[in-house]
Amino acid sequence: MSDQASSLRLQRAQADYPPSFAFIGGEGSGVSTLVGELAASLALRGGRPLLIEHQPGHQQARRLGLPATGTFASLAISLGGINELMVANRYGLNLINLAASSEERTRLSPRLWRRLAHEFASVEADSSVLLIDCPNISDDPAPACIADNLVLVLSPDADSLTQGYASLKRLAADYARRRFNILVNRAQDFEEAQAVFNRLNSVAGDYLSVALRWVGFVPADSTVRKSQTLRRPTVEAFAECEAALAYSQLADMLPRWHAPDQSAPRNSYLEHLLMTTKSLADLTGS
Known part of the structure; x- marks a missing residue:
């Protein structure tokens, strides 16, 4: 019976994958915190x-x-499965650790690739949305290249704007990405957040062929750091604080951000990731 259920899930996944959102941003912009809070809010x-x-x-x-799991890189040694990389909390937030360098992904055998992609497709089919905490695109561009939607996270810090613009430029010039959702994190108020977006929009409009869409902001709130000390999401531990309310509002709106650069059906995320990693390695000779 379980084999039959797995087969049905895979058939569904082949026809209809959930949308994926890759979150990118400069160091210190709070990308990882933000994407984790959005995932927790959706699960709640x-x-x-x-x-x-x-x-x-x-x-x-x-x-x-949550307890630490294996990483995608570790599967090359353990020859284990996707379940070794997954953990869930009590209200349905599923976390999977795909941490690995592009070189480590390319070293996986084709047989292991196929098995892992098949296993991941079943997990993906049971999900409503994929939220991707991306690596630095200079080190590993593949996750940002293949996601349906890109969310660039900025902060009012000047370095964040510089790094954000560099990410836009590279993704547009090297990987033909044209649509970017812009979210400002740790702003003092709406006016400061809008000013950050307007600065990026002005520079990008002059030099890049991209479409930037403002999707909102998260206010600076010391409660977020307190929740991290407690190892609990802010939206769970301090649901009435300003940042938690903003995370919840953004999570409610997130499905409406779905507007992929390409309308053609795509492969499962992991299958697409593995194929793209191999293609990029072939192009660069690495």
Whole structure:
């Protein structure tokens, strides 16, 4: 019976994958915290988010108070399965650790690739949305290249704007990404957040062929740091604080951000990731 159910899930996944949102941003912009809070908020509302961690160090597990799992890179040694990389909390937030360098992904055998992609497709089919905590695109561009939607996270810090613009430029020039959702984090108020967006929009409009869409902001709130000390999501531990309310509002709106660069059906996320990693390695000769 379980084999039959798995087969049915895979058939559904082949026809209809949930939308994926890749979150990118400069160092210090709070990307990992933000994507984890959005995933927790969606889960608390009865959604079925799959939070995908590409960052090293089990950052998401620590922030969310979850036990560390294996990483995607470790499967090359253990020859285990996707279940070794997954953990869930008590209200349905599913976290999967896909941390691995592009070189580590390319070293996996084709047989192992196929098995892992098949297993992941079943997990993906049971999810409503994929939230991707991306690695630095200079080190590993593949996750940001293949996501349906890109969310660039900025903060009022000047370095954040510089790094954000560099990310836009590279993704547009090298990987033909044209649509970006812009979210400002840790702003003092709406006016400051809008000013940050307007500065980026002005520069990008002059030099890049991209479409930027403002999707909202999260106010600076010391409660977020307190919740991290407790290893609990802010939206769970301090649901009435300003940041938690903003996370919840953004999570409610997130499905409306779905506007992929390409309308053609795509493969399962992991299958697409593995194929893209191999293609990029072939192009660069690495």
